[in-house]
Amino acid sequence: MSKEKAAVPDLDINRYFRDDEIWMTRGNPAFPEHDAAGFRNPDRPGTDIFIVGDSWTYGHGVTKTESWPILLSQNFGVTCCAAGGWGSFQYFMAVQELMPVSTKICLIGFYLGNDLVDAFKWTKNSKSPLRHRFWCDEFDRVPLIMKWKDRVRNYQIREIMAVESISKIKAFELAHQRDNIDILAFKIEGIPQIFRPRQRAELINPEIQAVRVGLELTKAMFVEIIDICENSGIEPLFVIFPSKEACFAASRPGLHPEMDIVLSHEVEVKKELKALFREHDVSNTDVIEVLSKQPERLFFANSLDAHPNSEGTKVIATYLEEVLSPLLEKFDNNNLHTFKINMQETKTKRVIVVLGAGRSGTSLLMQVLVSMGMRISENLITANISNPEGPLEDLDIFETHKNLFNELGGHRHLPLPDKWVNSNPVKKAKLKLEHILTQRINLDNTIWGFKDPRVNSFLPLWFSLFISLRIIPVFVLAVRNPKAVVTSFLRQYNHPTYISELVWLTRTIDALHHTAADCFIVHYEDWFTQPSKLAQELLKYTGLDEYFTGNVDEVLKDIIKPNLNRSVHEEYQVQNKYVLKLYDALKECRGADFDRARLMAVVKECRQAMDEFKGWYLIAQENIARVSTLREQLQTAKEKQAEIPELRKRIRELERENQRLSEMEKEILRADQALNHLQELYPQNPTHDRL
Numbered sequence: 001m002s003k004e005k006a007a008v009p010d011l012d013i014n015r016y017f018r019d020d021e022i023w024m025t026r027g028n029p030a031f032p033e034h035d036a037a038g039f040r041n042p043d044r045p046g047t048d049i050f051i052v053g054d055s056w057t058y059g060h061g062v063t064k065t066e067s068w069p070i071l072l073s074q075n076f077g078v079t080c081c082a083a084g085g086w087g088s089f090q091y092f093m094a095v096q097e098l099m100p101v102s103t104k105i106c107l108i109g110f111y112l113g114n115d116l117v118d119a120f121k122w123t124k125n126s127k128s129p130l131r132h133r134f135w136c137d138e139f140d141r142v143p144l145i146m147k148w149k150d151r152v153r154n155y156q157i158r159e160i161m162a163v164e165s166i167s168k169i170k171a172f173e174l175a176h177q178r179d180n181i182d183i184l185a186f187k188i189e190g191i192p193q194i195f196r197p198r199q200r201a202e203l204i205n206p207e208i209q210a211v212r213v214g215l216e217l218t219k220a221m222f223v224e225i226i227d228i229c230e231n232s233g234i235e236p237l238f239v240i241f242p243s244k245e246a247c248f249a250a251s252r253p254g255l256h257p258e259m260d261i262v263l264s265h266e267v268e269v270k271k272e273l274k275a276l277f278r279e280h281d282v283s284n285t286d287v288i289e290v291l292s293k294q295p296e297r298l299f300f301a302n303s304l305d306a307h308p309n310s311e312g313t314k315v316i317a318t319y320l321e322e323v324l325s326p327l328l329e330k331f332d333n334n335n336l337h338t339f340k341i342n343m344q345e346t347k348t349k350r351v352i353v354v355l356g357a358g359r360s361g362t363s364l365l366m367q368v369l370v371s372m373g374m375r376i377s378e379n380l381i382t383a384n385i386s387n388p389e390g391p392l393e394d395l396d397i398f399e400t401h402k403n404l405f406n407e408l409g410g411h412r413h414l415p416l417p418d419k420w421v422n423s424n425p426v427k428k429a430k431l432k433l434e435h436i437l438t439q440r441i442n443l444d445n446t447i448w449g450f451k452d453p454r455v456n457s458f459l460p461l462w463f464s465l466f467i468s469l470r471i472i473p474v475f476v477l478a479v480r481n482p483k484a485v486v487t488s489f490l491r492q493y494n495h496p497t498y499i500s501e502l503v504w505l506t507r508t509i510d511a512l513h514h515t516a517a518d519c520f521i522v523h524y525e526d527w528f529t530q531p532s533k534l535a536q537e538l539l540k541y542t543g544l545d546e547y548f549t550g551n552v553d554e555v556l557k558d559i560i561k562p563n564l565n566r567s568v569h570e571e572y573q574v575q576n577k578y579v580l581k582l583y584d585a586l587k588e589c590r591g592a593d594f595d596r597a598r599l600m601a602v603v604k605e606c607r608q609a610m611d612e613f614k615g616w617y618l619i620a621q622e623n624i625a626r627v628s629t630l631r632e633q634l635q636t637a638k639e640k641q642a643e644i645p646e647l648r649k650r651i652r653e654l655e656r657e658n659q660r661l662s663e664m665e666k667e668i669l670r671a672d673q674a675l676n677h678l679q680e681l682y683p684q685n686p687t688h689d690r691l
Contacts, residue, residue: 017084022128022608023093025085029601033064036598037098039081040064045597046077047102047518048328050234052091053109054118055084056241056307066310071317076324082109087118088218093130095225097604100516100596101463101473104331105235105324108225110273112266113243113306114203116214120144123217129611133224134217142209183304184256192302193248197258200245200306204265206272215269219276226280233467235331238277239320242266242288244306247299250292283327290319351441351471352449352542355456355515356478357507359488361524362451364564365478366392368527371555372539373547374449377440394450396436401454404429409625412454413503414617415610421460434465441471446547449474456507459514474542475519477511479586482579483572484524490572501576505606508582512603517596521589528565531556537591578606 016031018038027038035041040058051057051069057080059067069080081094091108099106121144123131184195206212222238229236248255249263270286277284291299291312299312308316352374356362370376370392377394407425410416420426440448455462466473482504489500511519520541526534535552539545574580585602588594 022126023083023086023090024122024126025083027058027083036595037081037601038083039597040067040070041080041597042070042073042078045079046073047079047100047104048077049079049105049107049324050095050099050103051078051080051082051107051109052086052094053080053082053107053239054086054111054115055082056111057082057109058084059313060084060307061301061305062307062310062313066313068313068317068320071313072320072324075321076328079103085118087115087122087214088221089119089123089126089128089131089134092221092224093128095228096130097513098516098600099228099232099234100518101232101514102518103232103234105237105327106225106229107237107239107320107324108222109239109241110218111241111243112204112246112269113200113241116206116211116218116269117203118214119217119221120210120214129614134220139213142213144210184258186256188248188252188255193300194302194304195245195248195256195259196304196306197245197256197262200243201258201262201265204243204262204269206265206268215272219272222273222276223280226282231464231467235327236282237323237327238273238282238284239323240270240273240284240286240288242286242291244300247288247291250288285320285323287316287319290315349441349469349471350447350474350543351437351466352447352474352476352544353455353462354449354451354476354478355511355519356451356453357456357480357482357485357504358453359485359492360478360480360504361522361527362453362478363391364524364527364559365476365522366449366451367559368535368556369449369476369538369542369544371559372535372550372552373446373544374542375446376449391451393452394436394440397433397450397452397455400429400432400436401452401458404458405454406628409621409628411620411624413499413506414620414624415506416457417621426461430461430465433461434469437465437469437471441469447474447543449542453507456510456514459510463514475511475515476538476542477508477515477519477521478524479508479521479583480524482583483574486574487572497572498575501574501579505576505579505582506610508586509603509606509610512599513607517589517599517603520592521586521594523587523590525565526590527560528562531560541592578609582606 016028016034017025018028020026027034027040029036029038031038033040035045049072051072057067057069059069064070069078069082072078079100081098083090088110091110095106095108120139120142123135124139124144184197186193202208204211206215226236228234242250243262243266245259245262246266249259254260274284291308299308299315300306301309352369354362354365354369356365366376376392377396379395381391381393381395381398383391404425405412407428408417408420408423410420440450462473465471482501485504486497486500489495489503490497495503520538522534522538532552535556539548539552574583582602585599589599
């Protein structure tokens, strides 16, 4: 018991969790058990299973090594993002922003004890722009449930103990009888147990307005999570955790009427959630099946703590291992993602995608990859003054991206408009890109690759293509000192430095955010200090080592030229502090083995900072759209103006035709008059008519 209390003491909660405007609460990276992002994770997180949850998943009351996600990591590759106090809103944000693209199973740990109220409370109070996807104004009128701690104070217990001269357990029993406190305490098979059934029932009762709204928000967020997983080729698994009160009520019917009420409310909520899971055909499991089995009294601390103890987390880990093993086997057998796939069968199904901010060494990286066996399109953008060796960019992909940007009303230096993924221009572009991609990868038995500066922003579109075509993307990110990039933009394109800094920041963040940093990072400067080592690592990471039989050093000597390392002469100093912060983090990241959690924490901070100025670029996008509309109107007017000479010619022809018809009409009139005159001169013979 003492070990469990020392692990995460209630009095020191601010030491391992901290307030956050977006996430509401986050783990403290400074806490010894936490990684750089503030989460409890294995030393080498894996991508078999991505886990999100609250304190039940975090492991409140037990050490890191005793928490069930860490126990699972002994047999599976696990990445865990959990924090005490989280609810469905944070689960959705974590899945969208933190889940690695190579994840196989996304496990969502849902705690019935308070997650519905947390979903309501956190969605209401978060400053995340994502909240508007779920929250509506009418919810603002729904009152929050009063916190239990506001109603119940420990001094009440201490006062009863002092007045009555009784033990703490007896004081709980007496307080409950007096209706002064919503605590229920009694012994079960000789072991004292303490429960909070009234509070728990209130937090799960779907007839209470805040709980009902929380349930509806939770279902909407679960649907979003399911869609994200489906679009990414990831298997979702929802794990329902019961309250301590429900576990005892299920194992011992009739233990206490208030306990039975908690169980009945949880059953009612589970019916709605399981109906949702059936509708979307997703895997789910209910942990009450194992935690309610006797001796359930050994799975929880005999205190007010409602979390499982170390024995309880062992039971959960063992049970979930049995659930996860067949799911992972099914995943691998069905080739749903990049793991356990027979590489001999999929050589033509891998695609190397080179990412970068532009002027960052992407062309040099492409030259190296091509020289080591990567195939590229034959229809390339031609070389130019700014890139005499040629950018090695696929012209068809370039044109499709360019047209899509224009149709979306976007600008290459700005973030894409909201909800662009589901727009009609994207649907048309997807068909074109699917045709291009299918042609490229089926030409011969090798690995094809491409690059385009716009692909960083359009990665969600490309992920849907990769999934539908069962292609394995291999991402390589080219990084260069931003001061050299900005200077190069100024020299080649005369771009203002402050714009170039934002271009570097936006494109780099897009690449890291959309791939969750599941990529190989190449620093431009390393080509001039350790080219051979870098090339060898690239060969292995990309899979080109299966094709390349030449000598790396011989290849590189014709590509890596000293005059390309111009950045050593740059004197420009970067001004944007987020550019500096991100580059400082990237300098610690090389190849594929680096602290992704720390890097993604910086990426998230930069994205949040950019979102705070979202209004500016939204105004810019509105003006771009307005200018685009005016251009279309001007083009229409010009086209109509171009028709004027032809219309004038036609008018003259019609005038001549009208004059001719007028003359004919006069001729007919004269003929008619002549006929009438003849009829008057030679009237018909009446006698003849009678004959």
